[in-house]
Amino acid sequence: MKQLRNFTEDQVNHFLNRWFMDANVCHCDTCRMDVAAIMLNNLEQKYVVTDEGALYAQLGEFDPQHKVDFVTIMNQAAKIVNDAPRH
Numbered sequence: 001m002k003q004l005r006n007f008t009e010d011q012v013n014h015f016l017n018r019w020f021m022d023a024n025v026c027h028c029d030t031c032r033m034d035v036a037a038i039m040l041n042n043l044e045q046k047y048v049v050t051d052e053g054a055l056y057a058q059l060g061e062f063d064p065q066h067k068v069d070f071v072t073i074m075n076q077a078a079k080i081v082n083d084a085p086r087h
Contacts, residue, residue: 038077
């Protein structure tokens with residue numbers, strides 16, 4: 001059975017796995033999830049159903065601006081979480 005996937009959520013989780021430890025924010029699970037939620041609310045959502053759709057969506061990752069956007073949004077999210085942590 002096919003499932004609908006939010007490709008942007010996959011990207012954010014992958015990105016945070018690689019870069020979150022470098023962010024200037026508490027590294028507890030609550031703060032990490034808060035950063036992820038803020039990022040997802042500020043990024044364009046991309047839903048896919050097929051593996052071909054996921055491959056097509058991945059093409060955007062090769063755009064240098066893509067990484068800049070993710071880093072910028074992660075830093076903004078980290079600042080918000082740092083200013084009012086919920087843990």
